[in-house]
Amino acid sequence: MKTKYKIAMATTILAVITFAATHKAPVKILNTDAQTNAVEFHHELLKQTKLTETLQQIRSTSQPTPLALRHYIVVFKDQSGQSAQLSQTIQTQYGGQTRYRFDQALKGIAISIPEVASQAFINAMLRHPLVNYVEEDQVIQISAIQSNPSWGLDRIDQRSLPLNQSYQYENTGAGVNLYVLDTGILATHQEFTGRVKKGFSAISDFNGTNDCNGHGTFVAGLAGGTTYGVAKQINLIPIRVVGCSGSGLMSNMIAGIDWILKNGQKPAVVNISMGGPAYEPLDTAIHNLSTQGFIPIVAAGNSNTNACDLSPARSANAITVAATDKTDTRASYSNYGACVDIFAPGSGVTSAWNRSNSSVGTGNGTSMAAPHVAGAAALILQRTPTATTKMVTDQILATSTPNVVKNVAGSSNRLLFTATASDSTPSNQTIQQSTNTLASINQLIGATTRNWLFGTWKATVNVKVVDQNQKAVSNATITGGFSVGASAISCITNSIGECQLNSGTLSRNVTSTTFNVVNITGTNLTYAANHNQVSHITLTP
Secondary structure (H helix, E strand, O other): OOOOOOOOOOOOOOOOOOOOOOOOOEEEEEOOOOOOHHHHHHHHHHHOOHHHHHHHHHHOOOOOHHHHHHHHEEOOHHOOOHHHHHHHHHHHHOOEEEEEEEEOOOOOEEEEEEEHHHHHHHHHHHOOEEEEEEEEOOOEEEOOOEOOOOOHHHHHHOOOOOOOOOOOOEEEEEEEEEEEEOOOOOOOOOOOOOOOOOOOOOOOOOOOOOOOOHHHHHHHHHHHOOOOOOOOOOEEEEEEOOOOOOOOEEHHHHHHHHHHHOOOOOOOEEOOOOEOOOOOOHHHHHHHHHHHOOEEEEEEEOOOOEEEEEOOOOOOOEEEEEEEOOOEEEOOOOOOOOOOOOOEEOEEEEOOOOOOOOEEEOOHHHHHHHHEEEEEEHHHHHHHOOOOOHHHHHHHHHHOOOOOOOOOOOOEEEEOHHHHOOOOOOOOOOOOOOEEEEEEEEEEEEEEEOOOOOOEEEEEEEEEEEEOOOOOOOHHHHEEOOOOOOOOEEEEOOOOOOEEEEEEEEOOOOEEEEEEEEEEEEEOOEOHHHHOOOOOOEOOO
Protein backbone atom coordinates (compact mmCIF):
# COMPACT_ATOMS: atom_id res chain seq x y z
CA MET A 1 0.00 0.00 0.00
CA LYS A 2 0.96 3.63 -0.10
CA THR A 3 3.42 5.28 2.28
CA LYS A 4 1.88 7.49 4.96
CA TYR A 5 2.75 11.16 4.61
CA LYS A 6 3.10 13.54 7.54
CA ILE A 7 1.73 17.00 6.69
CA ALA A 8 -1.19 17.96 4.44
CA MET A 9 -3.17 20.99 3.30
CA ALA A 10 -6.62 21.41 1.79
CA THR A 11 -9.96 19.96 0.68
CA THR A 12 -13.18 19.55 -1.29
CA ILE A 13 -15.27 16.77 -2.77
CA LEU A 14 -15.61 14.58 -5.76
CA ALA A 15 -18.69 12.51 -6.05
CA VAL A 16 -20.21 11.30 -9.19
CA ILE A 17 -22.98 10.18 -11.34
CA THR A 18 -20.91 12.08 -13.80
CA PHE A 19 -20.11 14.06 -10.66
CA ALA A 20 -17.78 17.05 -10.75
CA ALA A 21 -15.77 18.64 -7.94
CA THR A 22 -15.20 22.27 -7.08
CA HIS A 23 -13.11 23.84 -4.36
CA LYS A 24 -11.49 26.98 -3.12
CA ALA A 25 -7.96 27.35 -1.85
CA PRO A 26 -7.60 26.33 1.77
CA VAL A 27 -6.10 28.14 4.70
CA LYS A 28 -4.10 26.06 7.13
CA ILE A 29 -1.89 27.28 9.93
CA LEU A 30 0.38 24.97 11.89
CA ASN A 31 1.41 25.68 15.46
CA THR A 32 5.13 24.95 15.08
CA ASP A 33 6.43 26.67 18.23
CA ALA A 34 6.88 23.94 20.80
CA GLN A 35 7.89 26.52 23.41
CA THR A 36 4.60 28.42 23.27
CA ASN A 37 3.05 28.52 26.73
CA ALA A 38 -0.20 29.42 28.40
CA VAL A 39 1.12 32.81 29.54
CA GLU A 40 1.61 33.91 25.94
CA PHE A 41 -1.82 32.60 25.01
CA HIS A 42 -3.63 34.47 27.76
CA HIS A 43 -1.70 37.61 26.86
CA GLU A 44 -3.07 37.27 23.34
CA LEU A 45 -6.61 36.85 24.70
CA LEU A 46 -6.29 40.02 26.76
CA LYS A 47 -5.42 41.94 23.61
CA GLN A 48 -8.74 40.83 22.12
CA THR A 49 -10.91 42.39 24.86
CA LYS A 50 -11.91 45.30 22.66
CA LEU A 51 -12.92 42.90 19.88
CA THR A 52 -15.07 40.88 22.29
CA GLU A 53 -16.79 44.05 23.49
CA THR A 54 -17.49 45.05 19.88
CA LEU A 55 -19.10 41.68 19.16
CA GLN A 56 -21.26 42.01 22.26
CA GLN A 57 -22.38 45.48 21.17
CA ILE A 58 -23.37 44.15 17.77
CA ARG A 59 -25.45 41.39 19.34
CA SER A 60 -27.18 43.79 21.75
CA THR A 61 -28.43 46.29 19.14
CA SER A 62 -32.17 46.41 18.44
CA GLN A 63 -31.50 45.57 14.79
CA PRO A 64 -28.44 43.34 14.96
CA THR A 65 -26.12 43.21 11.98
CA PRO A 66 -25.77 39.67 10.61
CA LEU A 67 -22.23 38.46 11.18
CA ALA A 68 -20.44 36.79 8.29
CA LEU A 69 -18.94 33.54 9.51
CA ARG A 70 -15.74 31.67 8.76
CA HIS A 71 -15.58 27.95 9.49
CA TYR A 72 -12.52 26.23 10.94
CA ILE A 73 -11.36 22.86 12.19
CA VAL A 74 -9.11 23.16 15.24
CA VAL A 75 -6.98 20.07 15.84
CA PHE A 76 -5.73 19.65 19.40
CA LYS A 77 -2.47 18.09 20.43
CA ASP A 78 -2.73 14.50 21.61
CA GLN A 79 -2.15 15.47 25.23
CA SER A 80 -4.79 18.22 25.22
CA GLY A 81 -7.21 16.13 27.30
CA GLN A 82 -10.19 18.29 28.18
CA SER A 83 -11.47 19.10 24.70
CA ALA A 84 -14.96 20.04 25.89
CA GLN A 85 -13.63 22.71 28.24
CA LEU A 86 -11.21 24.00 25.62
CA SER A 87 -13.99 24.12 23.05
CA GLN A 88 -16.19 26.20 25.35
CA THR A 89 -13.34 28.60 26.13
CA ILE A 90 -12.65 29.21 22.45
CA GLN A 91 -16.34 29.63 21.65
CA THR A 92 -16.91 32.13 24.49
CA GLN A 93 -13.87 34.23 23.65
CA TYR A 94 -14.60 34.64 19.95
CA GLY A 95 -18.38 34.62 19.78
CA GLY A 96 -18.28 31.44 17.74
CA GLN A 97 -20.33 28.28 17.68
CA THR A 98 -18.90 24.79 18.01
CA ARG A 99 -20.52 22.64 15.31
CA TYR A 100 -18.86 19.33 16.18
CA ARG A 101 -16.47 18.01 18.80
CA PHE A 102 -14.36 15.16 17.44
CA ASP A 103 -13.15 12.48 19.84
CA GLN A 104 -12.40 9.45 17.65
CA ALA A 105 -11.75 10.54 14.05
CA LEU A 106 -9.32 13.11 15.47
CA LYS A 107 -9.02 15.26 18.60
CA GLY A 108 -10.52 18.64 17.89
CA ILE A 109 -13.55 20.73 17.01
CA ALA A 110 -15.32 22.28 14.03
CA ILE A 111 -16.18 25.87 14.91
CA SER A 112 -17.78 28.85 13.16
CA ILE A 113 -16.23 32.25 14.00
CA PRO A 114 -17.45 35.75 13.05
CA GLU A 115 -15.33 36.95 10.15
CA VAL A 116 -14.36 40.12 12.03
CA ALA A 117 -12.75 37.93 14.68
CA SER A 118 -11.15 35.38 12.38
CA GLN A 119 -7.62 36.81 12.25
CA ALA A 120 -7.51 37.28 16.01
CA PHE A 121 -8.79 33.72 16.36
CA ILE A 122 -6.01 32.35 14.14
CA ASN A 123 -3.33 34.35 15.95
CA ALA A 124 -4.54 33.09 19.33
CA MET A 125 -4.69 29.48 18.14
CA LEU A 126 -1.07 29.75 16.96
CA ARG A 127 -0.10 30.64 20.52
CA HIS A 128 -2.31 28.12 22.28
CA PRO A 129 -0.25 25.43 24.03
CA LEU A 130 -2.86 22.72 23.36
CA VAL A 131 -3.56 23.44 19.67
CA ASN A 132 -1.69 21.55 16.97
CA TYR A 133 -3.03 23.43 13.94
CA VAL A 134 -6.06 25.19 12.45
CA GLU A 135 -7.51 24.29 9.05
CA GLU A 136 -10.18 26.36 7.34
CA ASP A 137 -13.25 24.22 6.69
CA GLN A 138 -14.06 23.76 3.01
CA VAL A 139 -17.27 23.81 1.02
CA ILE A 140 -17.92 20.59 -0.88
CA GLN A 141 -20.12 20.49 -3.96
CA ILE A 142 -21.43 17.71 -6.18
CA SER A 143 -23.70 17.71 -9.25
CA ALA A 144 -25.38 14.76 -10.95
CA ILE A 145 -26.62 13.84 -14.40
CA GLN A 146 -28.98 10.88 -14.57
CA SER A 147 -29.50 8.73 -17.65
CA ASN A 148 -30.97 5.29 -18.16
CA PRO A 149 -28.08 -2.96 -17.51
CA SER A 150 -25.08 -3.55 -15.54
CA TRP A 151 -21.88 -4.48 -17.36
CA GLY A 152 -19.78 -3.77 -14.25
CA LEU A 153 -20.80 -6.92 -12.39
CA ASP A 154 -20.37 -8.94 -15.56
CA ARG A 155 -16.80 -7.66 -15.93
CA ILE A 156 -15.44 -8.30 -12.43
CA ASP A 157 -16.17 -12.05 -12.36
CA GLN A 158 -14.14 -12.88 -15.49
CA ARG A 159 -10.53 -12.41 -16.50
CA SER A 160 -10.91 -10.99 -20.01
CA LEU A 161 -13.33 -9.58 -22.55
CA PRO A 162 -15.79 -10.20 -24.18
CA LEU A 163 -18.43 -10.22 -21.46
CA ASN A 164 -20.28 -13.52 -20.91
CA GLN A 165 -23.58 -11.94 -19.77
CA SER A 166 -23.44 -13.41 -16.25
CA TYR A 167 -22.23 -12.61 -12.74
CA GLN A 168 -21.10 -15.59 -10.65
CA TYR A 169 -20.77 -15.33 -6.88
CA GLU A 170 -20.54 -17.71 -3.94
CA ASN A 171 -20.82 -15.16 -1.13
CA THR A 172 -23.26 -12.32 -0.55
CA GLY A 173 -21.70 -10.20 2.20
CA ALA A 174 -24.30 -11.38 4.72
CA GLY A 175 -23.44 -10.21 8.23
CA VAL A 176 -21.12 -7.45 7.02
CA ASN A 177 -21.93 -3.75 7.49
CA LEU A 178 -21.28 -1.16 4.80
CA TYR A 179 -21.16 2.46 5.96
CA VAL A 180 -21.91 4.70 2.97
CA LEU A 181 -20.43 8.15 3.59
CA ASP A 182 -22.49 10.09 1.07
CA THR A 183 -25.83 11.87 0.44
CA GLY A 184 -27.93 9.32 2.32
CA ILE A 185 -29.85 6.27 1.05
CA LEU A 186 -33.45 5.85 -0.11
CA ALA A 187 -34.14 3.04 2.37
CA THR A 188 -37.44 2.00 0.76
CA HIS A 189 -35.91 1.24 -2.64
CA GLN A 190 -36.64 -2.32 -3.76
CA GLU A 191 -32.91 -2.96 -4.33
CA PHE A 192 -32.26 -2.92 -0.59
CA THR A 193 -34.93 -5.36 0.69
CA GLY A 194 -35.06 -3.94 4.21
CA ARG A 195 -31.28 -4.04 4.74
CA VAL A 196 -30.82 -0.29 5.32
CA LYS A 197 -30.11 0.25 9.02
CA LYS A 198 -30.12 3.31 11.25
CA GLY A 199 -27.30 5.70 10.45
CA PHE A 200 -26.21 9.29 11.00
CA SER A 201 -26.81 12.66 9.36
CA ALA A 202 -24.53 15.67 9.65
CA ILE A 203 -26.99 17.73 7.57
CA SER A 204 -29.56 19.77 9.53
CA ASP A 205 -32.44 19.85 7.03
CA PHE A 206 -34.94 17.45 8.70
CA ASN A 207 -34.37 14.78 6.02
CA GLY A 208 -32.43 12.56 8.37
CA THR A 209 -30.51 9.96 6.37
CA ASN A 210 -32.96 9.98 3.44
CA ASP A 211 -31.31 10.64 0.08
CA CYS A 212 -32.74 13.72 -1.64
CA ASN A 213 -29.80 13.91 -4.07
CA GLY A 214 -29.45 10.39 -5.50
CA HIS A 215 -25.72 9.82 -5.35
CA GLY A 216 -25.68 7.84 -2.10
CA THR A 217 -28.52 5.57 -3.22
CA PHE A 218 -26.64 4.88 -6.46
CA VAL A 219 -23.42 4.05 -4.61
CA ALA A 220 -25.25 1.80 -2.12
CA GLY A 221 -26.92 -0.04 -5.00
CA LEU A 222 -23.58 -0.83 -6.65
CA ALA A 223 -22.10 -2.22 -3.44
CA GLY A 224 -25.15 -3.98 -2.02
CA GLY A 225 -28.20 -3.89 -4.28
CA THR A 226 -30.02 -7.17 -4.94
CA THR A 227 -29.80 -6.65 -8.72
CA TYR A 228 -26.87 -4.30 -9.28
CA GLY A 229 -24.76 -4.95 -6.18
CA VAL A 230 -21.60 -6.98 -5.68
CA ALA A 231 -22.52 -8.07 -2.11
CA LYS A 232 -26.24 -8.69 -2.32
CA GLN A 233 -27.04 -9.26 1.37
CA ILE A 234 -24.79 -6.71 3.03
CA ASN A 235 -26.24 -4.37 5.66
CA LEU A 236 -26.29 -0.74 4.49
CA ILE A 237 -25.82 2.14 6.93
CA PRO A 238 -26.25 5.67 5.54
CA ILE A 239 -23.83 8.30 6.84
CA ARG A 240 -25.27 11.47 5.32
CA VAL A 241 -22.61 14.18 5.00
CA VAL A 242 -23.81 15.94 1.82
CA GLY A 243 -27.21 17.58 1.40
CA CYS A 244 -29.92 17.69 -1.27
CA SER A 245 -28.07 20.26 -3.37
CA GLY A 246 -24.88 18.25 -3.26
CA SER A 247 -22.97 20.56 -0.93
CA GLY A 248 -21.62 20.40 2.58
CA LEU A 249 -18.47 20.93 4.62
CA MET A 250 -15.44 18.75 5.17
CA SER A 251 -16.21 18.81 8.88
CA ASN A 252 -19.44 16.95 8.03
CA MET A 253 -17.39 14.07 6.64
CA ILE A 254 -15.13 13.97 9.68
CA ALA A 255 -18.21 14.05 11.94
CA GLY A 256 -19.57 11.06 10.02
CA ILE A 257 -16.35 9.12 10.54
CA ASP A 258 -16.35 10.10 14.20
CA TRP A 259 -19.87 8.66 14.51
CA ILE A 260 -18.79 5.40 12.87
CA LEU A 261 -15.88 5.03 15.27
CA LYS A 262 -18.18 5.59 18.25
CA ASN A 263 -21.17 3.53 17.09
CA GLY A 264 -20.09 1.28 14.23
CA GLN A 265 -20.36 -2.51 14.30
CA LYS A 266 -17.81 -4.82 12.68
CA PRO A 267 -17.06 -6.52 10.38
CA ALA A 268 -17.43 -3.34 8.37
CA VAL A 269 -16.48 -1.54 5.19
CA VAL A 270 -16.65 2.25 4.74
CA ASN A 271 -17.22 3.56 1.21
CA ILE A 272 -16.19 7.17 0.51
CA SER A 273 -17.04 8.20 -3.04
CA MET A 274 -15.93 11.79 -2.51
CA GLY A 275 -12.75 13.68 -1.73
CA GLY A 276 -10.63 16.68 -2.59
CA PRO A 277 -7.21 18.29 -2.29
CA ALA A 278 -4.80 17.03 0.35
CA TYR A 279 -6.42 17.55 3.76
CA GLU A 280 -4.73 16.38 6.93
CA PRO A 281 -7.79 16.20 9.24
CA LEU A 282 -9.54 13.84 6.81
CA ASP A 283 -6.40 11.74 6.36
CA THR A 284 -6.12 11.42 10.13
CA ALA A 285 -9.73 10.27 10.33
CA ILE A 286 -9.15 7.66 7.59
CA HIS A 287 -6.08 6.41 9.43
CA ASN A 288 -8.09 5.98 12.62
CA LEU A 289 -10.86 4.16 10.76
CA SER A 290 -8.38 1.63 9.45
CA THR A 291 -6.48 1.08 12.68
CA GLN A 292 -9.76 0.47 14.53
CA GLY A 293 -10.82 -2.32 12.17
CA PHE A 294 -12.99 -0.58 9.56
CA ILE A 295 -11.99 -1.08 5.90
CA PRO A 296 -11.93 2.29 4.04
CA ILE A 297 -12.58 2.20 0.27
CA VAL A 298 -12.14 5.57 -1.47
CA ALA A 299 -12.60 6.97 -4.97
CA ALA A 300 -9.45 8.13 -6.77
CA GLY A 301 -11.16 11.24 -8.17
CA ASN A 302 -12.47 12.52 -11.49
CA SER A 303 -10.00 15.23 -12.54
CA ASN A 304 -7.65 13.19 -14.78
CA THR A 305 -4.81 14.10 -12.44
CA ASN A 306 -2.48 12.52 -9.90
CA ALA A 307 -4.49 10.90 -7.11
CA CYS A 308 -1.53 11.42 -4.77
CA ASP A 309 -2.46 15.12 -4.64
CA LEU A 310 -5.88 14.38 -3.14
CA SER A 311 -7.48 13.25 0.10
CA PRO A 312 -8.51 10.65 0.97
CA ALA A 313 -7.26 9.14 -2.32
CA ARG A 314 -3.64 9.45 -1.22
CA SER A 315 -4.22 7.73 2.11
CA ALA A 316 -1.92 4.85 2.96
CA ASN A 317 -4.74 3.38 5.05
CA ALA A 318 -7.42 3.12 2.35
CA ILE A 319 -7.95 1.15 -0.85
CA THR A 320 -7.96 3.78 -3.61
CA VAL A 321 -10.00 2.93 -6.70
CA ALA A 322 -9.73 4.32 -10.24
CA ALA A 323 -12.30 3.77 -13.01
CA THR A 324 -12.37 1.84 -16.29
CA ASP A 325 -14.79 1.83 -19.21
CA LYS A 326 -16.27 -1.09 -21.16
CA THR A 327 -13.07 -1.50 -23.21
CA ASP A 328 -10.84 -1.99 -20.13
CA THR A 329 -9.36 1.47 -20.64
CA ARG A 330 -8.79 3.93 -17.83
CA ALA A 331 -11.76 6.30 -18.00
CA SER A 332 -10.85 9.67 -19.49
CA TYR A 333 -11.82 11.47 -16.27
CA SER A 334 -10.26 9.03 -13.81
CA ASN A 335 -7.34 10.08 -11.64
CA TYR A 336 -4.23 7.94 -11.73
CA GLY A 337 -0.77 7.47 -10.25
CA ALA A 338 1.16 5.63 -7.57
CA CYS A 339 -1.60 6.08 -4.99
CA VAL A 340 -4.13 4.09 -7.05
CA ASP A 341 -4.40 0.55 -5.71
CA ILE A 342 -6.82 -0.94 -8.23
CA PHE A 343 -9.22 -0.25 -11.12
CA ALA A 344 -12.91 -1.16 -11.26
CA PRO A 345 -15.79 -0.45 -13.68
CA GLY A 346 -16.93 3.16 -13.44
CA SER A 347 -18.32 4.33 -16.78
CA GLY A 348 -21.89 3.71 -17.85
CA VAL A 349 -22.78 1.50 -14.88
CA THR A 350 -26.38 1.08 -13.72
CA SER A 351 -27.73 1.20 -10.18
CA ALA A 352 -30.61 2.28 -7.96
CA TRP A 353 -31.80 5.88 -8.17
CA ASN A 354 -33.75 7.92 -5.66
CA ARG A 355 -36.67 9.13 -7.79
CA SER A 356 -38.87 6.20 -6.75
CA ASN A 357 -38.66 2.84 -5.01
CA SER A 358 -37.96 1.13 -8.34
CA SER A 359 -36.09 3.73 -10.42
CA VAL A 360 -32.59 3.14 -11.77
CA GLY A 361 -29.97 5.34 -13.38
CA THR A 362 -26.66 5.09 -15.21
CA GLY A 363 -23.58 6.84 -13.86
CA ASN A 364 -19.95 7.58 -14.62
CA GLY A 365 -17.08 8.17 -12.24
CA THR A 366 -14.65 6.79 -9.72
CA SER A 367 -17.59 7.19 -7.34
CA MET A 368 -19.09 4.23 -9.19
CA ALA A 369 -15.84 2.24 -9.24
CA ALA A 370 -15.23 2.43 -5.47
CA PRO A 371 -18.44 0.63 -4.35
CA HIS A 372 -17.58 -2.32 -6.63
CA VAL A 373 -14.45 -2.75 -4.50
CA ALA A 374 -16.39 -2.08 -1.28
CA GLY A 375 -18.69 -4.95 -2.20
CA ALA A 376 -15.70 -7.17 -2.92
CA ALA A 377 -14.23 -6.30 0.48
CA ALA A 378 -17.53 -7.33 2.10
CA LEU A 379 -17.33 -10.75 0.40
CA ILE A 380 -13.89 -11.25 1.96
CA LEU A 381 -15.09 -10.14 5.39
CA GLN A 382 -17.99 -12.58 5.22
CA ARG A 383 -15.44 -15.39 4.92
CA THR A 384 -12.93 -13.81 7.34
CA PRO A 385 -14.73 -11.37 9.66
CA THR A 386 -11.59 -10.37 11.58
CA ALA A 387 -9.52 -9.47 8.52
CA THR A 388 -7.61 -6.18 8.77
CA THR A 389 -7.41 -3.48 6.10
CA LYS A 390 -4.03 -4.85 5.03
CA MET A 391 -5.34 -8.41 4.83
CA VAL A 392 -8.36 -7.35 2.76
CA THR A 393 -6.21 -5.17 0.51
CA ASP A 394 -3.66 -7.93 -0.01
CA GLN A 395 -6.36 -10.40 -1.01
CA ILE A 396 -8.11 -7.97 -3.37
CA LEU A 397 -4.80 -7.16 -5.08
CA ALA A 398 -3.59 -10.78 -5.15
CA THR A 399 -6.73 -12.01 -6.91
CA SER A 400 -7.08 -9.02 -9.26
CA THR A 401 -6.61 -9.39 -13.01
CA PRO A 402 -3.18 -8.01 -13.96
CA ASN A 403 -2.13 -5.96 -16.99
CA VAL A 404 -5.44 -5.69 -18.85
CA VAL A 405 -6.17 -1.99 -18.27
CA LYS A 406 -5.03 0.35 -21.03
CA ASN A 407 -3.56 3.82 -20.40
CA VAL A 408 -2.95 3.34 -16.68
CA ALA A 409 -0.78 6.50 -16.59
CA GLY A 410 1.60 5.31 -13.91
CA SER A 411 -1.00 3.42 -11.87
CA SER A 412 -0.68 -0.19 -10.79
CA ASN A 413 -2.29 -2.23 -13.58
CA ARG A 414 -4.83 -4.29 -11.66
CA LEU A 415 -8.53 -4.79 -12.41
CA LEU A 416 -10.95 -5.95 -9.72
CA PHE A 417 -11.84 -9.66 -9.80
CA THR A 418 -14.36 -11.20 -7.40
CA ALA A 419 -14.98 -14.80 -8.50
CA THR A 420 -14.00 -17.48 -6.00
CA ALA A 421 -14.27 -20.42 -8.38
CA SER A 422 -11.34 -22.33 -9.88
CA ASP A 423 -10.29 -19.43 -12.10
CA SER A 424 -9.89 -17.03 -9.16
CA THR A 425 -6.07 -17.11 -9.16
CA PRO A 426 -4.55 -14.79 -11.77
CA SER A 427 -1.90 -15.96 -14.18
CA ASN A 428 1.67 -15.54 -12.94
CA GLN A 429 2.50 -12.15 -14.39
CA THR A 430 4.52 -9.18 -13.24
CA ILE A 431 2.29 -6.20 -12.54
CA GLN A 432 3.15 -3.26 -14.77
CA GLN A 433 4.12 -0.31 -12.62
CA SER A 434 5.07 3.26 -13.39
CA THR A 435 8.69 3.80 -14.47
CA ASN A 436 8.52 7.41 -13.32
CA THR A 437 10.51 8.67 -10.37
CA LEU A 438 8.22 9.37 -7.43
CA ALA A 439 9.38 12.73 -6.10
CA SER A 440 8.43 14.02 -2.66
CA ILE A 441 9.45 16.65 -0.12
CA ASN A 442 11.96 15.33 2.38
CA GLN A 443 12.41 18.53 4.37
CA LEU A 444 11.62 22.25 4.50
CA ILE A 445 14.06 24.40 6.47
CA GLY A 446 13.00 27.97 7.14
CA ALA A 447 14.93 31.08 8.11
CA THR A 448 14.14 34.77 8.49
CA THR A 449 16.18 37.96 8.24
CA ARG A 450 15.12 41.32 9.64
CA ASN A 451 15.88 44.90 8.65
CA TRP A 452 15.84 46.65 12.01
CA LEU A 453 16.09 50.08 10.42
CA PHE A 454 12.85 49.78 8.44
CA GLY A 455 11.18 47.07 10.52
CA THR A 456 10.75 44.79 7.49
CA TRP A 457 11.70 41.13 7.21
CA LYS A 458 12.11 38.28 4.72
CA ALA A 459 11.44 34.55 4.90
CA THR A 460 13.55 31.91 3.16
CA VAL A 461 12.75 28.22 2.75
CA ASN A 462 15.26 25.57 1.71
CA VAL A 463 13.55 22.59 0.02
CA LYS A 464 14.94 19.06 -0.32
CA VAL A 465 13.42 16.56 -2.77
CA VAL A 466 13.96 12.79 -2.71
CA ASP A 467 12.70 9.80 -4.71
CA GLN A 468 10.95 6.63 -3.53
CA ASN A 469 14.33 5.27 -2.39
CA GLN A 470 15.12 8.44 -0.39
CA LYS A 471 17.77 9.50 -2.91
CA ALA A 472 18.17 13.15 -3.87
CA VAL A 473 16.34 14.26 -7.03
CA SER A 474 18.06 16.88 -9.16
CA ASN A 475 16.48 19.11 -11.84
CA ALA A 476 13.07 18.95 -10.18
CA THR A 477 10.99 22.12 -10.34
CA ILE A 478 9.33 22.98 -7.03
CA THR A 479 6.33 25.31 -7.21
CA GLY A 480 4.63 26.83 -4.22
CA GLY A 481 3.88 30.08 -2.49
CA PHE A 482 3.83 32.06 0.73
CA SER A 483 0.53 32.98 2.35
CA VAL A 484 1.93 36.51 2.67
CA GLY A 485 4.63 37.51 0.22
CA ALA A 486 5.50 35.74 -3.02
CA SER A 487 2.35 33.72 -3.76
CA ALA A 488 3.54 31.85 -6.89
CA ILE A 489 7.23 31.01 -7.05
CA SER A 490 9.45 28.12 -8.12
CA CYS A 491 13.00 26.82 -7.95
CA ILE A 492 14.97 23.94 -9.51
CA THR A 493 16.83 21.45 -7.34
CA ASN A 494 20.60 21.10 -7.57
CA SER A 495 22.71 17.93 -7.59
CA ILE A 496 21.89 17.21 -3.94
CA GLY A 497 18.16 17.73 -4.48
CA GLU A 498 17.91 21.15 -2.86
CA CYS A 499 16.80 24.65 -3.85
CA GLN A 500 15.74 27.85 -2.10
CA LEU A 501 12.63 30.03 -2.22
CA ASN A 502 12.19 33.56 -0.85
CA SER A 503 9.12 35.45 0.30
CA GLY A 504 10.23 38.94 -0.72
CA THR A 505 10.12 41.88 1.68
CA LEU A 506 7.39 41.71 4.33
CA SER A 507 6.16 44.65 6.38
CA ARG A 508 6.48 44.97 10.14
CA ASN A 509 2.71 44.37 10.41
CA VAL A 510 3.05 40.83 9.07
CA THR A 511 3.41 38.51 12.04
CA SER A 512 3.84 35.24 10.12
CA THR A 513 3.81 33.70 6.67
CA THR A 514 3.29 30.07 5.65
CA PHE A 515 5.01 28.46 2.69
CA ASN A 516 3.04 25.68 0.97
CA VAL A 517 4.38 23.27 -1.64
CA VAL A 518 2.02 23.02 -4.63
CA ASN A 519 3.77 20.67 -7.06
CA ILE A 520 6.97 18.95 -8.15
CA THR A 521 7.53 18.58 -11.89
CA GLY A 522 10.31 17.36 -14.16
CA THR A 523 11.26 14.81 -16.79
CA ASN A 524 9.87 11.37 -15.84
CA LEU A 525 8.85 12.71 -12.44
CA THR A 526 5.57 12.11 -10.63
CA TYR A 527 4.78 14.19 -7.55
CA ALA A 528 3.96 11.65 -4.82
CA ALA A 529 2.47 13.98 -2.22
CA ASN A 530 1.57 11.05 0.01
CA HIS A 531 5.31 10.41 0.46
CA ASN A 532 5.95 13.95 1.74
CA GLN A 533 7.60 14.27 5.13
CA VAL A 534 6.33 17.86 5.22
CA SER A 535 4.45 20.10 2.76
CA HIS A 536 4.39 23.49 4.49
CA ILE A 537 6.18 25.56 7.07
CA THR A 538 5.20 28.69 9.02
CA LEU A 539 7.80 31.37 9.70
CA THR A 540 7.74 34.34 12.06
CA PRO A 541 10.20 37.26 12.26
